[in-house]
Amino acid sequence: MTRMYKGMIALPVLAAVLAGCGDSGSTSNSSQGAASGSASQGNGEKIKLSVWHNYSGDDLRAKTVRGLIEQFRKEHPEVELDSQPIPTDAYRQRIQTVAAARELPDVFMSYSGSFTDEFQKAGLIQPISELLEGNKEWADGFLPGAMDIFTYDGEVYSVPVAMSATSFLFYNKELFEKNGLSVPKTWDELLADVKAFKEKGITPIALGNQAPWVAQSTMFGVMADRLTGTDWFMNAIHGQGASFTDPIFVKALGYFKQLSDAGAFQEGANSLDNTQAEQTFIQGNAAMIMNGSWSISDWAASATQDQMDKVGVAVFPTLPDGKGKANTITGGPGGGFVLNAEAEGRKRELAMELIYKLSSADAQKAVAESNSMVMYNVDIDSSKVTPLFNEAFNLVKTLSFSPVYDLYMSAAGGEAVNNGLQDLMLGGKPETVAAQIQAAQAGTGN
Amino acid sequence: MTNAGRLKLFMISCLAPGLLVYGLFAIVPIVWSAYYGFFDWSGIGEPKYAGWDNYASVVREPLFWRALKNNIIVVGASILGQLPIALALALLLNRNTWFSRTVRSAVFMPMVMSTVVVALIWKYIYHPQIGVLNYALKLVGLESWTMPWLSDPSVNMYALSVPIIWANVGPYLIIFVSAIQNLPSEVDEAAKLDGAVGGRKLFSVTLPMMWDTIKVTVIMCIAGSLKAFDLVFVMTHGGPAHTTELLATYMYNSTFAVYRYGYGSAISTLIVLVSAALILFSQLLMNRRSSS
Structure with missing residues (x-):
């Protein structure tokens, strides 16, 4: 029992220590950022972006999503992307623990419903409505009611990247x-x-x-x-x-x-x-x-x-x-990626881009074709999925x-x-x- | 400075680092968690001061008392199971023959296995459909004795005690063997000359001389059983319907499944108090016995 408590108390301390390391790391990285000739705002410093998610397994869907994250990494050499896959069983707890220590990552997967409610209520996440306004065509592709659960006071905080049935x-x-x-x-x-x-x-x-x-x-x-x-x-x-x-x-x-x-x-x-x-x-x-x-x-x-x-x-x-x-x-709508309330400026723009990358029409199609249901109107190539999945997906519609x-x-x-x-x-x-x-x-x- | 004073200073400076580390990582968290027990906190947002509310609702909560009762079953099973088995094996196996060394290692084996492995092995032994235990019972015609060992509330706590005993006999066996081997051989010979053999020698000579060791193992046993968590957590999660909840799993579930950090802290503070009380009680009991 005392061991548990040591753990609880050590975590924030550890987080603080790690954060300290991170800060010094970014200054020393600045020279590298400039050397790689990135186009980021001309200050030559690599922008750190952290993303936590539960796509950690060996299944097709997890591999697909991790693939999308890697694509983002390649397309944005100016970003130092820290992607943390955490097994689903431990995911809620890990997020809760860092939330308690106010050390949430910039972008993280959040389950729809009361889990997201708590972050919204505590002011730990910010809306991404402008992303939807800027991409009307994409926004219209979602199935009816897909966004309702992530909407608070008229502002959308996330879009579903999965359907749970x-x-x-x-x-x-x-x-x-x-x-x-x-x-x-x-x-x-x-x-x-x-x-x-x-x-x-x-x-x-x-x-x-x-x-x-x-x-x-x-x-x-x-x-x-x-x-x-x-x-x-x-x-x-x-x-x-x-x-x-x-x-x-x-x-x-x-x-x-x-x-x-x-x-x-x-x-x-x-x-x-x-x-x-x-x-x-x-x-x-x-x-x-x-x-x-x-x-x-x-x-x-x-x-x-x-x-x-x-x-x-x-x-x-x-x-x-x-x-x-x-x-x-x-x-209904499963999890979606949410944006840390503290992200601002260029970091916020990049985080938005990452969220878009992970929930765009192409991403939804790729996820659906990994035998995983989505809240998006997609035409799946039925040769890529199992017949049982096709039957169930058609039933659900x-x-x-x-x-x-x-x-x-x-x-x-x-x-x-x-x-x-x-x-x-x-x-x-x-x-x-x-x-x-x-x-x-x-x-x-x- | 006098010589004695210098010696004292030296002793203090030697003890200080250890005490500091111990205090920082063992005492401070206990105080800290007792303090957290006064707050209403879901892990997110600002903690709200709640006074004695958490402590009061823990004490009023029937689940807490059920967890305590289950924990006492584990303490009982450990003291009445682990120690006598370890002692009997130690007495039988205190010769350094090839055979007794092999048996001793075999008994110690579960100790070096990960608890998760032990838990999974026993989960399969108890499996209601394909488990070895039910299969063996059917084989000898005791079909009426078969049952879902881990989900039937009338037996599941006892079923869980078996792997707890099995996995923890090892270290006590080693402690007892070394205690027996450290008994002075003169006493042994004197007993022989006086004609004390067998049971008489065991109860009048060997056990009284091991009494201090036994006392230490009882304390270890109580402390260890009150901390019991991992095996039960893997095998049943404290379920079904909280029937195998222990104090530690109850604390864990309240803190990390229901997100009542303050309430969980209050439970752990009470676990510290319960452990201290039990250890004090057992010490008093045994001190009286040894002086009589």
Whole structure:
């Protein structure tokens, strides 16, 4: 424990030390900058620009984005670009830690929703509206609603470089055919399928919920939205005339519990991770899995063609007397690059250019062709992507989005939903869980 | 200056650098985090002074008490598991034969493995579908005993204690072996002449002479178990639904998952107090036992 604290305190100190080093470094670099004959403002000093992002992996999308950053580096010899890829699991924390120390990089990837809200509220980032005004044609290419989540008081702070669609219902065509079942369109059909598969000894729905966001993000969010509708949710998180203790939300929790009690998930789902569940499904040991678009790239990297061909994709079935829309999927604009409030002058211009480079029409197309969904109207070359991706991307274009719970709720509220769902699977009561969620969400709503 | 005074000055100047480093990196952060505990801070923006609010809400929070209870299970499992196993093995293996050296190294093995590796190995042992444990139970016909070891709240804390014991027996074994080998051989011979053998010799001669070592290991055990974090964090993240939350994972989750830095600081200050209290208690208990 003391070790943690040493770490917490050492970080700002370390940051200060590093910043000190950086400053002296820039003066000594000035001679080199002049020698390389850069055109930057004629003062001969290289402009330092730092960019942090979570495209650190070996997957196609990460490589594509890193490639774009390298292109920017080549096109701008006057810039000393410091690009820091940070693994996704650690990303939020790293950014939070440097934000606490006021040492944020000039440009960084920020998740849409409450994550970006906090930076905006604290005045740590600045708008990039002029970039959109200067490139009308580009700005018009975004899908409807793409910018809304990054717009505060009429100013746009970022544009999405990804689309997150977190609750596809993937199913194994072969298992459904063999057992004479059809893909569920309604809640009752879903329960009937679960029962039938269970009797055959096949796991109905693979779930790996050790990291507890999985059940919430891939399944519960869309279930609850079917029942409550999006407006109710938005009111509930802001405490405006709706609360998580409302009967309708308790009912949504009840539906999830019903699914779990019916034995839809394999035993010990709470001690398996999402990757293990993805594997269970793709190996044909489970009939269905609910997961985000990321699963497609995971499978594209690890599964055989034969296994991939058996996978079909659909949306979560309708619920009886639901107030929400039937054809929705949780998700929407994913992360985007934001601009540090402290960037000014030439540095600010270059940072804007970098943001444009990473979210231009060409960039969006390149990302889409790496089997990754975007909020941009692109014509993808279908020979470059997997058929499953194409099918899912085309499906998503026909759906409307509903909010991913933990992107909109406060950190404490989201945590309470995640743990509450685990609690329901272990036998907890919907009423108790609802009360905990409400307390956590209301407690931190500033 | 007198000779004694000069000596004292020399001692102080020798101790100073070490004390300074220790104070800076161990004492100051504790005080600092106790101070942070008085603020409401999300990690971004200005901290707001909150008085005793954080401490009060930690103490009122049922999760904190559950974490404390789980931690006591780990402390208990460590003291009642690690120390007796280590002691028994040390008594059996104190000869320097090829066999006992091999067994000693084998027991020490998990200590040199990364905790993450240990955690992943045990995660697979406990895996509900493909785990070795459930498979073995099925093989011997105990199918009714199989269960999701890490997600069933009635057993998961005990299931987690097993790898914690397994991974930490090693160092205590080494300490006990060296304590036994340092016992003066005259006492051993005198005991033999007086006819004390077997259990009598163990309880009247060997153990009393090792008592100081045992006391030290109990303290190490308590301190180590209260710090327990990595193994549990990798295996369960403190879940499902906080059922395996320990004080340290609870502190971590409150600070870094929910961004309540002040609240997390208040928890860690309480962990320091709880550890100090437990160690004091165990010392009192053992001092009384040794003087009686």
